Amino acid sequence: xxxxxxxxxxxxxxxxxxxxxxxxxxxxxxxxxxxxxxxxxxxxxxxxxxxxxxxxxxxxxxxxxxxxxxxxxxxxxxxxxxxxxxxxxxxxxxxxxxxxxxxxxxxxxxxxxxx
Amino acid sequence: xxxxxxxxxxxxxxxxxxxxxxxxxxxxxxxxxxxxxxxxxxxxxxxxxxxxxxxxxxxxxxxxxxxxxxxxxxxxxxxxxxxxxxxxxxxxxxxxxxxxxxxxxxxxxxxxxxx
Numbered sequence: 001x002x003x004x005x006x007x008x009x010x011x012x013x014x015x016x017x018x019x020x021x022x023x024x025x026x027x028x029x030x031x032x033x034x035x036x037x038x039x040x041x042x043x044x045x046x047x048x049x050x051x052x053x054x055x056x057x058x059x060x061x062x063x064x065x066x067x068x069x070x071x072x073x074x075x076x077x078x079x080x081x082x083x084x085x086x087x088x089x090x091x092x093x094x095x096x097x098x099x100x101x102x103x104x105x106x107x108x109x110x111x112x113x114x115x
Numbered sequence: 116x117x118x119x120x121x122x123x124x125x126x127x128x129x130x131x132x133x134x135x136x137x138x139x140x141x142x143x144x145x146x147x148x149x150x151x152x153x154x155x156x157x158x159x160x161x162x163x164x165x166x167x168x169x170x171x172x173x174x175x176x177x178x179x180x181x182x183x184x185x186x187x188x189x190x191x192x193x194x195x196x197x198x199x200x201x202x203x204x205x206x207x208x209x210x211x212x213x214x215x216x217x218x219x220x221x222x223x224x225x226x227x228x229x230x
Contacts, residue, residue, distance in 0.1 A: 004157075032215045043119075043205055043221035044158075051216045089157060093215040102148075102173070103207075103219055105157035 002027045006090050006106035013080055013113050021075040021109045023064075023090035031094040033057075033066050033073040034103070038087045047075075047088070080113045087111070117141055119222035121206050127228045128196040136191040136225050138206030146209045146217070147189040151175065151202040152224075158205065164189055196229045203227070 007022040025031065032051045036044040048057030053068035062077045073090060090106040122137045140147065148163035160173030164183040178200060180192040189208075193200060204225045209217040 034218075036221075043223045044207075045221065046218045049216070049218065093217075102160060102163065103158075105150075105159075107155055107157040 002031070002092060002094055002104050004090050004092055004104055004106035006088075006109050009087075009108070009110040011109060011111050013111070015082055015113055015115055016079045017113075019075070019077040019080045019084075019111070021088055021090075021111070023073045023075065023106060025071050025073065025090075025092050027071075027092055027094050029094050031092040033064075034091045034093065035062070035064055035073070035075050036089045036091060036105075038089065038108070040086070044089065080111070082113045082115055085111055085113045119206055119208055119220050121204075121222035121225050123225060124223065125226050127230065128193075129230050130196060130198060132196050134193055134196070136193075136204055136206075136227075138189045138191065138222060139187050140189075140206075140208040140220070141187065142208065142210075142220070143186060144208035144220075145186070145211050146219075147183065148173070148207050148219070149179070149181065149189070149191045150205045150207065151200075152205060153202050161191065161204075193227075198229045201227060201229045 003026045034049045035047040037047045038044045048059040050057040050066035056065045064075045087108045087110045089108045091103045119140045145166045149161040150158040152158050159175050162181040164170045206222040207219040209219045
């Protein structure tokens with residue numbers, strides 16, 4: 001079946017450090033891939049997405065590349081800030097016959113950035 | 116433009132009680148869905164709707180009912196609350212659930228505790 005696996009957290013970094021959060025997926029067909037972010041006490045919001053192989057999604061200094069050969073969509077940022085502290089969810093969407101696209105989420109990775 | 120709104124923000128129920136979680140969106144989105152978020156498990160799909168009058172089950176539908184009489188509203192009903200339903204519930208919407216590239220927009224969540 002379809003599934004998403006993320007690296008476990010929590011991840012604790014100092015400000016200006018380099019961030020990588022690993023995400024791998026299993027899916028039939030050609031899914032779209034997403035990173036959502038959840039700030040404390042809030043709902044999820046889209047951070048970036050990629051809809052086909054080799055696409056790179058980017059937003060707010062974060063980026064991730066859709067790698068079909070390794071079934072991965074790792075999230076990276078060159079220099080994190082305290083304001084990036086949040087929970088990050090990797091997700092995929094793939095068509096299920098007659099049911100449209102549904103999001104399947106990884107378990108989430110909590111990031112804490114210290115000054 | 117309020118986006119996706121949910122009420123209440125917090126709720127405490129006793130085992131066996133029933134209640135309805137409200138969700139509304141003002142973006143004229145066809146697709147709406149309900150997720151529950153539990154620690155270490157990401158978000159899991161409860162029910163979804165691809166348009167007014169059409170609903171279907173997701174991954175964890177037992178103990179929940181939904182209906183979609185209008186495009187804007189998608190209430191989630193707990194028929195007889197159980198402690199296993201203690202969770203944070205998110206409503207989401209997207210323009211069309213038929214497109215796997217669509218971004219889903221999330222409400223702020225309802226934190227439910229069942230004693």
